[in-house]
Amino acid sequence: MMIYIRYPLSLRQVDDILFERGINISHETVRYWWNRFGPMFAAAIRKRGLHHLSCSQWRWHLDEVFVRINGETHYLWRAVDHEGEVLEVFVTKRRDRRAALKFLKRTMKRYGRPHSIITDRLRSYRWAMKTIGSVANQEYGRWLNNRAENSHQPFRRRERAMQRFRVVRTLQKFAAAHASIHNHFNLGRHLNPRDIFKQNRSAALAK
Numbered sequence: 001m002m003i004y005i006r007y008p009l010s011l012r013q014v015d016d017i018l019f020e021r022g023i024n025i026s027h028e029t030v031r032y033w034w035n036r037f038g039p040m041f042a043a044a045i046r047k048r049g050l051h052h053l054s055c056s057q058w059r060w061h062l063d064e065v066f067v068r069i070n071g072e073t074h075y076l077w078r079a080v081d082h083e084g085e086v087l088e089v090f091v092t093k094r095r096d097r098r099a100a101l102k103f104l105k106r107t108m109k110r111y112g113r114p115h116s117i118i119t120d121r122l123r124s125y126r127w128a129m130k131t132i133g134s135v136a137n138q139e140y141g142r143w144l145n146n147r148a149e150n151s152h153q154p155f156r157r158r159e160r161a162m163q164r165f166r167v168v169r170t171l172q173k174f175a176a177a178h179a180s181i182h183n184h185f186n187l188g189r190h191l192n193p194r195d196i197f198k199q200n201r202s203a204a205l206a207k
Contacts, residue, residue: 002041004034005174005181008161039173042180058082058114060107061148062125064095065156069165076175077103080151084186086179087111091172100124101131108132118144154182 004014011027018025059082064075075095079087088107092099100122118139119125129135155178165171185204192200 002181004030005038005158005178006185008157010161010163034177035173038177042177045180045184058111060087060114060117061145061151062103062117062119063145063148063152064122065152066095067091067159067165067171069168069171074168074171075099076152076155076171078148078151078179079103079107080148081114082147084147084151085183086151089172089175089179091168091175093168095122095124097124097127101128104128104132104134113137118148120145154178 003009003017004011009017011030014030015025015027018030061080061082062077063080064077067074067076075092077088077090077092077099079089081087088103088110090103090106092103113134114137116137116139117125117129117134121140126135126138129138155175158178159165162174165174185201
């Protein structure tokens, strides 16, 4: 299940990899496993992480991208902290004030209020922040929000491997699970020496 969610592989490719390792199952079993256990593991990872984070001093980066579902455009909103951890993903039908406000309230309910929030120039953000009294914390500018924009890339690669989504509920479920598991294995390979990275990776796989 971790292989399917973490890497841009199809169900049948995961089936082939497991068969090479002596595990003879069908691709439908892989589909059942991630639907059944993926959200459970993601919730456990997210709950474990909340105990070690001081959320009030974070700088958040917010961004949204469009996702096609059966020919209709939906929007995937994403909140990322100053270290690149994905805090929240949320799927909406529209990209308007109400959607931005609902996304902000949902994220703040879980993590509290940040010190500053970096967004793009979408006017819906400013209206939503004015509504909740955080307009003074908003920042935007060229290249300031690259962290949020880059955080979409692993999900986009995964989306192409899955040949897009067909149901909004499946998109929300998979995006949330993918974000939590991505955070769990986001070990700062470029920041740590090789021996430290190997220790962190072994610890992540053992959990």
